Amino acid sequence: MISIPLYKHGIRGGWRLWTILAAVTAMYFVIIVTMFDPELGAALSEFAKAMPELMSMFGMNYAGTTLVGFMSSYLYGFIMLVFPMVFSILTANRLVARQIDRGAMAYILASPISRKRIAYTQGNVLFTGVFMMILFSALVGIIAAEIFFPGELEISKFLMLNLGVLALQLFIGGICFLCSCIFNDTKFSVSFGAGIPSLAFIIQMISNVGDKLENAKYATFFTLFNTEGILAGEASAYWGIAILLAGGIILYSASIIVFSKKDIPV
Numbered sequence: 001m002i003s004i005p006l007y008k009h010g011i012r013g014g015w016r017l018w019t020i021l022a023a024v025t026a027m028y029f030v031i032i033v034t035m036f037d038p039e040l041g042a043a044l045s046e047f048a049k050a051m052p053e054l055m056s057m058f059g060m061n062y063a064g065t066t067l068v069g070f071m072s073s074y075l076y077g078f079i080m081l082v083f084p085m086v087f088s089i090l091t092a093n094r095l096v097a098r099q100i101d102r103g104a105m106a107y108i109l110a111s112p113i114s115r116k117r118i119a120y121t122q123g124n125v126l127f128t129g130v131f132m133m134i135l136f137s138a139l140v141g142i143i144a145a146e147i148f149f150p151g152e153l154e155i156s157k158f159l160m161l162n163l164g165v166l167a168l169q170l171f172i173g174g175i176c177f178l179c180s181c182i183f184n185d186t187k188f189s190v191s192f193g194a195g196i197p198s199l200a201f202i203i204q205m206i207s208n209v210g211d212k213l214e215n216a217k218y219a220t221f222f223t224l225f226n227t228e229g230i231l232a233g234e235a236s237a238y239w240g241i242a243i244l245l246a247g248g249i250i251l252y253s254a255s256i257i258v259f260s261k262k263d264i265p266v
Contacts, residue, residue, distance in 0.1 A: 003113050003121045010125030014091050021083050022133050026140040028079050029071075033144040036070045036152075067145060067152040072161055072227045080137065081201065081222070084130050084169040089194045091129055092176035095122040097189030100264055109264065119259035123177055123252050130169045138162040157231050164237070167244035168225040172197045174251025181259040221247070 096119070099105040108118060138159070145153035179193035200220040207217035217223040224244050229237025 001117055001120055002124055003117055006108065006113065006118065006121045007125060010095055010122060011128065013094060014087075014125070014129055017087060017090060018129050018133060021087050022136050025079060025083050025133065025137050029075060029137055029141045030144045032071060032074045033067070033141065034148055035074075036067050036149060066154065067149055068154045068157050068161070069231060071141060071145075071153075071158070072231060075141075076161060076165060076227050080134070080165050081168070081225075084133050084165075085172050085197055085201070087129055087133060088126065088169065088173040088176045089190070089197070091126050092173065092180045092193055093186060093189045095125055096177070096180040096259065097183055098186050100184045101186045105264060115260040116256055119181060119256040123255060126173050126177055127170065127252075130173050131166065134162055134166050134169065160230055161227060164225050164227070164230050164241045164244075167241045167248065168222070170248030171221060171244045171251065174248045174255065178251050178255040178258065181255040181262070184262075184265060 096105075099108065109115070113121075141158065142153065142155060175196050176193040179196070180189045183189040183192070200222055203216050203220045204222040207215070207220070207223075221244065224240035226234070226237040226240055229240070
C-alpha cells in the first residue's frame with residue numbers, strides 16, 4: 001500500500017534533521033553511561049534533595065544504583081521525550097501541511113496514487129524516522145553499556161523501556177500527523193501539532209514539582225509512560241504502553257481518513 005517513490009522522497013527530505021537529532025541523542029547516551037557509578041547514588045540523592053524541584057521537573061529522580069535505573073532517570077525523563085518529539089513535530093508538518101501550503105501537494109495528487117495511499121505513505125515516513133531514532137539510541141546505549149560496564153545493563157528491562165518510549169512517541173507522532181492532515185496552513189499545523197504535545201509535556205513537568213500540583217499529571221498522556229513502573233514490572237505500566245500504542249494507531253488512522261476526505265486547494 002506504500003508508494004515507494006513517495007516514501008523514498010519523504011525519507012530523503014528528513015535525513016538531515018534525523019541525523020542531527022540522532023547524533024545528539026547518541027552523544028547524551030554515551031555521556032550518561034560513562035557517568036554511571038553505583039557509589040555515586042548517594043551523592044546524586046543528596047543533590048536531588050538540595051534541588052528537588054529542578055530535578056523532579058526534568059524527571060531526573062535517581063532510581064536506585066542499577067545502570068538501567070540510572071539511564072532511565074537521566075535519559076528517559078527528558079532526552080528521549082523531547083528529541084523524538086521535535087522530530088515528529090517538524091517532520092509531520094513537512095510531509096503534509098507544508099506540501100499543501102506551498103502547492104507541492106497538487107503535483108502528488110496529480111499522480112495515479114490515491115489519497116489514502118499518499119497519507120499512509122507519509123505516515124510511514126514519520127513512523128520510520130521515530131522508530132529508527134529510538135532503535136539507534138537503544139543500540140548505542142547497549143553498546144556503550146557493554147563497553148564501559150560489561151554485564152551491568154539489564155537488557156530485557158532496557159528494551160521494555162524503549163518499547164514504552166516508542167509507544168509514547170507513536171502517540172505524539174499521531175497527534176502531529178493528524179494536525180498536519182487537518183490544516184492546510186503551516187502555521188496552524190505547527191501551532192496545534194507542536195502546541196498540544198508541548199503543553200502536555202509542560203503540564204507533566206509542573207506535576208513533577210510538588211504535591212500540590214501532582215494531580216495535574218492526569219491531564220497529560222505523558223503519565224502513561226511510567227519508567228519506574230516499567231522497570232518494576234508493574235502491570236499498570238504495561239497497560240499504559242498498550243493504551244499509548246492503541247491511541248497512536250487510532251490517531252494515524254484518523255489522519256488517513258481526514259486527508260482522504262478533506263478539500264485541498266490545488
